[in-house]
Amino acid sequence: MTHQFPSLSPEQKEELATIAQRIVAPGKGILAADESVGTMGKRLQNINVENTEENRRCFRDLLFSVNPTIAESVGGVIFFHETLYQKSDKGILFPQVVKEKGIVVGIKVDKGTAALNGTDGETTTQGLDGLSERCSQYKKDGCDFAKWRCVLKISDSCPSALAIAENANVLARYASICQQNGLVPIVEPEILPDGDHDLQRCQYVTEKVLAAVYKALSDHHVYLEGTLLKPNMVTAGHSCPKKFTPQEVAMATVTALRRTVPVSVPGEGGEASLNLNAINQTPLARPWRLTFSYGRALQASALAVWQGQAGNREAAQEAFCSRAKINGLASKGDYKPTGEADQAATQSLYTASYVY
Amino acid sequence: MTHQYPALTPEQKKELQDIAERIVAPGKGILAADESVGSMAKRLNQIGVENTEENRRLYRQLLFSADERIDSCIGGVIFFHETMYQNADDGTPFVKMIRDRGIVVGIKRYLSISTFLQVDKGVVPLAGTDGETTTQGLDGLSERCAQYKKDGADFAKWRCVLKISENTPSQLAIMENANVLARYASICQQNGIVPIVEPEILPDGDHDLKRCQYITEKVLAAVYKALSDHHVYLEGTLLKPNMVTPGHACPTKYGSEEIAMATVTALRRTVPPAVTGVTFLSGGQSEEEASVNLNAINTCPLGKPWALTFSYGRALQASALNAWRGQKENETAATEEFIKRAEVNGLAAQGKYVSSGDSSGAAGKSLYVANHAY
Numbered sequence: 001m002t003h004q005f006p007s008l009s010p011e012q013k014e015e016l017a018t019i020a021q022r023i024v025a026p027g028k029g030i031l032a033a034d035e036s037v038g039t040m041g042k043r044l045q046n047i048n049v050e051n052t053e054e055n056r057r058c059f060r061d062l063l064f065s066v067n068p069t070i071a072e073s074v075g076g077v078i079f080f081h082e083t084l085y086q087k088s089d090k091g092i093l094f095p096q097v098v099k100e101k102g103i104v105v106g107i108k109v110d111k112g113t114a115a116l117n118g119t120d121g122e123t124t125t126q127g128l129d130g131l132s133e134r135c136s137q138y139k140k141d142g143c144d145f146a147k148w149r150c151v152l153k154i155s156d157s158c159p160s161a162l163a164i165a166e167n168a169n170v171l172a173r174y175a176s177i178c179q180q181n182g183l184v185p186i187v188e189p190e191i192l193p194d195g196d197h198d199l200q201r202c203q204y205v206t207e208k209v210l211a212a213v214y215k216a217l218s219d220h221h222v223y224l225e226g227t228l229l230k231p232n233m234v235t236a237g238h239s240c241p242k243k244f245t246p247q248e249v250a251m252a253t254v255t256a257l258r259r260t261v262p263v264s265v266p267g268e269g270g271e272a273s274l275n276l277n278a279i280n281q282t283p284l285a286r287p288w289r290l291t292f293s294y295g296r297a298l299q300a301s302a303l304a305v306w307q308g309q310a311g312n313r314e315a316a317q318e319a320f321c322s323r324a325k326i327n328g329l330a331s332k333g334d335y336k337p338t339g340e341a342d343q344a345a346t347q348s349l350y351t352a353s354y355v356y
Numbered sequence: 357m358t359h360q361y362p363a364l365t366p367e368q369k370k371e372l373q374d375i376a377e378r379i380v381a382p383g384k385g386i387l388a389a390d391e392s393v394g395s396m397a398k399r400l401n402q403i404g405v406e407n408t409e410e411n412r413r414l415y416r417q418l419l420f421s422a423d424e425r426i427d428s429c430i431g432g433v434i435f436f437h438e439t440m441y442q443n444a445d446d447g448t449p450f451v452k453m454i455r456d457r458g459i460v461v462g463i464k465r466y467l468s469i470s471t472f473l474q475v476d477k478g479v480v481p482l483a484g485t486d487g488e489t490t491t492q493g494l495d496g497l498s499e500r501c502a503q504y505k506k507d508g509a510d511f512a513k514w515r516c517v518l519k520i521s522e523n524t525p526s527q528l529a530i531m532e533n534a535n536v537l538a539r540y541a542s543i544c545q546q547n548g549i550v551p552i553v554e555p556e557i558l559p560d561g562d563h564d565l566k567r568c569q570y571i572t573e574k575v576l577a578a579v580y581k582a583l584s585d586h587h588v589y590l591e592g593t594l595l596k597p598n599m600v601t602p603g604h605a606c607p608t609k610y611g612s613e614e615i616a617m618a619t620v621t622a623l624r625r626t627v628p629p630a631v632t633g634v635t636f637l638s639g640g641q642s643e644e645e646a647s648v649n650l651n652a653i654n655t656c657p658l659g660k661p662w663a664l665t666f667s668y669g670r671a672l673q674a675s676a677l678n679a680w681r682g683q684k685e686n687e688t689a690a691t692e693e694f695i696k697r698a699e700v701n702g703l704a705a706q707g708k709y710v711s712s713g714d715s716s717g718a719a720g721k722s723l724y725v726a727n728h729a730y
Contacts, residue, residue, distance in 0.1 A: 002524060004570040158358060204360040218577035224625050258630040259590050263659055264621070287629050287661040319362035 007221050008179060016226025017266070019144045019184045019198050023228065024267030027328045028075030030186075033060060033299070034108040034147065043299075049308035055163070057086045062306060063299070064094055066317045071134035073328030076104040078147050078186075078293075086137070095142030106145035106186070107138050110176070111150055124170055125132045126151045131174065135181035145184040147230070149300045153192045154205055157221040163266045164212045172216035179226055183219060186226065186293070188230040189213050195237035203234045203252045210260035224264040230293050231257070250278035254286055263287045282335030291331035298323045363587045372592025373632065375510045375550045377461050379594065380633030383702045384431030385666035386552075388637075390464035390513065391421060392436060397595060399673075405682035413442045418680060418687050419673070420444070420453050422695050429702025432460040434513050434552075434667070440504070451508040462511035462552070462678075463504045479517055488529040490536055491516045499538065501547035512551040513667075514540045514597065519558045520571055522605065530578045538582035545592055552635065552667070554596035557581050559605035559639050565610050569600045569618040576626035590630040596667050597623070598639050599649055612645075616652035620660060633663035638671035643697055644711065646671035646705045654707030665705035672697045 008016070023030060032170040040059075049055055049139065062082050077098050084107060087098050088157065090171035105325045109131060113123035125148065150167040152159040171187050178185035189209050191202065210231065217224065234252040236244055244252075267289035279290055292298075301323055306316035364372070379386065396415075397407040405411055416439050428714060433454050440463060443449050454461050479489035491514065501512065501712035516533040518525040533555060555575050557568065558688040576597065583590065601609055623634060636653075638646040646668060652666050666672075675697060680690035703709040 002520070002522070002526070002571065004567065039463070154358070156358070201360065205358065208584065211581055215577055215581040218574065218626070255630070259628050260584070260626065262625050263627075263629055263661055264624040285629060285661050287659050 005331045008177070008223055008226075012179070012182065013223055015182060016179055016184050016223060019104060020226055020228055020266045023076040023106075023145060023184070024289045024291050025075050025291065027332050028071075028073060029294065029327055029331050030076045030078060030106070031063070031074050031167060031298055031324070032147075032293055032295035033063060033083065034078040034080040034106075035295065037082070040080075043303055044308070047303055047307050050127060053082070053086075055308065056082070058308075059306065060086065060094060060301070061088050062313055062316055063302065063320055064097045066321055070321055070324055071102045073324040074103055075291075076106050076145060078106040078108060078145075079143070080108060084141055084143070088093045093142075099142060103144050104145060106147055107143045108148070108200060109134060109138070109146045109178075110148040114152070115118060116163060119150075119160050119163060120155065121156050122153065122158055122160060123151055124163075124166045128170065128173055128177070131177045132181060134185050135178055139182050143183060145186060145228070146174075147186045147188060149190060151190050151192060152209060154195050154197050154201060157291075159191070159205060159209065164209055168209070168212040168216035171213060172220035172222060172264045175222045175227055176219060176220045179223055184226055184228060185214060185222075186228045187217070187231050189234045191229075193235055193238050196239040196241070197237040198240050198242055199234065199236045199248060199252050202232075202236060203256050206232065206234050206253075206256045207259050210256065212278065214262060224262055225266065227262060227265060228267055229265055233276075246278035247282070250282045251284070253279055254282045254284045254290075256286075257290075258286070261288060267291055276327065277330040277333060277335040280331060289331070292327045294323075294327065298327065362425060363542065364589055364592075368545070368548065369589055369592060370724075371548055372545055372550050372589060375460060375593055376594055376632040378458075378509060379432040379462075379550070380635065380663035381431055382663070383706050384429055385668070385701055385705050386432040386434060386462070386635050387419065387430050387672055387698070388434045388513075389416060389439065390434040390436045390462075390670035391669060392464075393438070396436075399670075400676055400682070403677055403681045405680075409438065409442075411440050411682065412438070414678075415443065415452060415680065417444050419676065419691050419694055420450055422691050422698070424457075425695050426698045427457055427459070429698045430459055430706075431464050431665075432511060434462040434464055434511075435509070436464055436665050440507060440509070455508055460511060461472050461509045462513060463549075464513050464515075465511040478515065482529060482532060485526050485529060486521065488519070488524055488526060488531045489517055490529075494536065494539055494543070497543045498547060501544055501549050505548050509549065511541075511552060511594070512544050513554060514553045515554045515556055515596075516702050517556050517558060518571075520563050520567060521560050525557070525571060525575065529594065530575055531582075534575070534578040537579060538586035538588060539668040541588045541593060542586045545589055550592055550594060551620075552594045552596045553579060553583070554637065556596075556637060556639065558600065558603055558604050559604050560627045562605040562607070563603040564602065564606050564608055565602045565614060565618050567624050568598075568602060572600050572622045573625050576622065580626060580628060590628055591632055593631060595627060595631055595634045595662075596637055597634065599641075599653070601639075601641075601649075602638070612649050612652035613656070616656040617658075619649075619653055620656045620658050620664075620699060623662075624658060624660075627662065629661040631662050633665060633671075635665050635667035638666070638668045641671060643674050645673050647697075647700045647709055648711050650701060651704035651707055651709040651711070652706060663705075666701045668697075668701065672701065 044051045111127035112123045114126045116122045175185035301319035302316045305319045306312050400407045478491045482488045544551035675693035676690045678695045680686050
């Protein structure tokens with residue numbers, strides 16, 4: 001504790017900080033295109049498309065081959081492992097397609113949740129074994145950032161002290177290993193929106209969780225300037241009888257972040273355009289950039305339009321670019337929603353107890 | 357952990373935040389006039405003045421009767437217990453004098469070990485460590501805070517001390533001091549008093565700037581985790597840290613920009629934006645050094661969401677004491693010295709102080725080393 005044994009050289013630090021800044025540059029956010037095979041299966045099932053490797057490749061190609069102006073709204077794309085080694089219709093590896101647009105490539109590196117015994121259904125996340133070697137390989141294969149998702153839930157007895165401590169610790173271990181291999185770790189302590197708790201409760205729990213996360217990152221000597229945070233927005237539970245406005249959500253979210261997230265963290269990704277817009281308009285000082293890291297929210301319209309039909313490809317790409325642009329604006333607080341919104345965009349994207 | 361049992365009502369929170377903001381309003385800082393009887397003895401001894409209660413009263417009066425020029429640069433004054441209940445020559449209580457000018461009154465909050473033993477410190481040893489300490493004073497703290505609040509105090513100060521050496525600070529020292537600071541903060545807030553949280557890392561030693569930065573980051577991370585655990589309302593607190601400096605005996609010399617960069621980097625990595633203000637201690641720096649460093653901190657080209665100002669004792673009073681030397685005829689001159697330092701630090705807190713001694717701001721900026729090296 002008393003002596004520093006520097007974990008990173010100044011050059012390594014500079015590289016990490018630069019990557020992080022590029023991902024959350026003003027007006028930009030992250031496209032989470034890292035759905036596992038199983039999750040893609042559910043998405044494709046919704047539009048009656050068979051879950052084959054080719055269909056998954058086809059859909060990702062649709063997204064990655066859009067006009068390079070997409071780079072104005074998207075700073076980074078998170079890949080699923082399979083996708084990293086697939087090629088576009090023109091035969092170019094996807095990481096290269098994305099990088100050529102000036103977008104940073106990321107990869108999900110966790111291996112899903114594992115039960116915490118003696119708790120009320122709580123989990124930690126696994127994936128640390130051989131993580132360093134995997135990160136090293138991913139770096140060679142074109143990745144510059146990584147994602148790891150921890151999950152917590154709110155109920156009468158949750159999250160427990162163990163769940164908070166264990167998930168914070170495993171996130172810190174992951175972050176430390178990533179940085180050693182030149183990957184910027186996105187730290188994701190997601191508190192699920194399941195439940196009937198109100199906004200205040202979510203804010204309280206979020207503050208406790210984030211405080212634990214940043215203490216763990218400090219303990220593990222993680223270089224904060226070379227990290228990103230992906231927190232949940234502070235919202236009421238989905239079955240909460242009381243409704244809250246985007247402004248209330250924004251206020252609660254920004255307050256929680258102000259109380260826990262050190263200024264040296266370059267930026268965070270949250271959810272949902274309207275909320276993000278409200279967040280970037282709240283009258284509270286926000287010293288980090290607040291932007292989006294979206295999966296479903298960016299892709300739902302595109303999937304609905306595509307329906308697996310080649311003929312719908314262009315229209316689907318339009319829909320995707322449109323959502324990306326809107327979110328780019330929202331990340332600057334410049335989004336003005338019009339009265340009419342397409343159905344896929346407004347349909348609640350909530351799936352009970354969502355598992356990746 | 358899962359359910360909130362709100363420690364403060366919205367009204368209590370608002371009051372605390374308002375007090376904190378008033379203390380560190382732009383251009384303002386704190387006069388730490390809370391030297392214990394023992395500390396005052398040392399100061400008065402140096403100028404050949406006897407350490408009597410009357411002399412201490414006369415000296416504090418000299419400071420508090422400064423004219424309206426200090427109203428724009430002093431946001432708060434920390435009192436020693438004795439001073440809280442002393443009056444000016446015309447019978448006006450010091451507390452009233454200060455409050456009437458819109459300056460917030462604070463009280464030093466820790467229990468002195470028995471003066472019979474002549475150990476006039478709030479620290480007690482941590483057994484099993486290499487001479488490390490924690491700070492006592494929690495017993496009956498709530499009742500004392502309630503009383504001080506009635507007597508006019510709106511903020512309090514509690515000093516914890518850590519030191520850097522081969523084996524220190526230890527895990528225990530960091531954790532114990534962070535915890536006791538959080539307990540103190542929690543109790544203060546319950547009584548409408550804004551706690552200034554002071555985890556001072558002493559400048560003694562030959563360690564370099566980087567070592568101090570590293571340790572400061574670890575200590576502050578522990579402090580803010582403890583404050584979170586104890587449900588302390590951050591917007592209603594102030595932090596009083598050491599600047600990040602090399603040890604006094606360090607052979608390497610550093611410029612004020614390097615000190616500023618190291619200090620601001622450490623704070624950015626640990627102090628949540630919700631904290632209203634950071635009021636630095638001067639820790640043995642000379643008056644001019646403390647001002648120049650504070651100025652450099654405020655011109656440092658990194659994002660700084662909190663107020664960054666001063667809470668100086670010696671760095672505000674040294675010249676005044678020297679000018680006074682206990683002589684009544686020197687009182688006005690002494691007060692002038694104090695006002696001068698107060699104004700200088702008020703400017704430094706806004707990054708507007710141009711020291712006559714060294715080069716101007718423009719030349720100074722080029723000396724900032726890229727922050728990724730920190």
